[in-house]
Amino acid sequence: MIQVHQYEKWWIGLSIAVLAVISITVGVAGFMLGVQVPVPEALVNPNTVAQSGNFSNPGVRQLAPKKYEVYVRAEANPWKFRPDKIEIPVGSTVTFYVTSADVQHGFKLEGTNINVQVLPGQVSKMTATFNQPGTYDFVCTEYCGVGHQNMFGTLTVK
């Protein structure tokens, strides 16, 4: 039998406990709290995304009362989200579909848990419900070129 020092036993026990706590946390978050990582919703051709399909005419669409979807196209040169002004009524559930026409961008919507990478060729989908009226800013969170700091927009809930 190998002699293990008492302190070392404590450290081994602590490491196992940390692993167990992390596993349980991930399990609870995934299966009980419904935390979801953004998954690619669909694949698109970034070269034609601005010419055809829903991203060629991006904007807000109403599916049903208090239920909306927004198609957002992120573009470099000029660095811009299209649309960069979004208005929805209070209490709405909004699903965002975001894609890039060129390079990698990011889409972070302040005040919600929406913060997603925007990759060319891939559609990112996130949903949020807006129960508080106000102005929510969204910004690009990936350095995407010299005009990166100009990539922002506002979502107004009233």
Next chain:
Amino acid sequence: MTASVIPLLKPTRLLYVMIALPVVGILAFTTLRPIQVLPRITLAPGFSLVDQNGARLTNEDLRGRIVLYNFTYANCGGACPQTSAVMRALQNRLGEIDAGEIPVALVTISFDPERDTPERLRAYATQVGADATRWRIATGDATRLKYALGGGFNLYYAPNPDDTFTFDPLFVLVDGWGIVRAYYKTATPATDRLLRDLRLIVDEARNSAGAARYAYEAAHVFLCSPP
């Protein structure tokens, strides 16, 4: 006594076995994917409609059937996205999946109730070659349709000034428990793909009895879905 007779049941080894079994099970499921299932996406909405024969059609009437929905309107022509050909192709090939005890139904919902009377829908059914025993074409109250289709099925549609509609082509696959299992956001999903997905639901409904049920639940938990 038994604990010392069977070596695996010694307390320390039992602990190792108890840790190893789930780990091996998880690894086996995530890598080998022994069972494939379609994910349970969300609950399908409730609705009450009137079909091409003037008969009532509700979501509850469709319990126990696997249903493929599409959405259009009878006057859909010209540049309007056509989805009925896919439904008819599928209707003709439903015999390939033996779904005797788990019937498959096709339902087309029109979002133009003002013009799509049962007579108009009957004419449309003839036009698209719908077999009335398998494929029902229905519509209902405009406001409730908006909640059921837009709110429930995530279908975007909006009327235009020239009496046409703008809409995104969409097919939705709902299982016998009323759970949405697949969305196809295209006017032309491959019939083979639809048949494969139908077969997966039929197999799950048929095989997930008794102990096999836990294997199917594990397949759901570990997201063993076909690409």
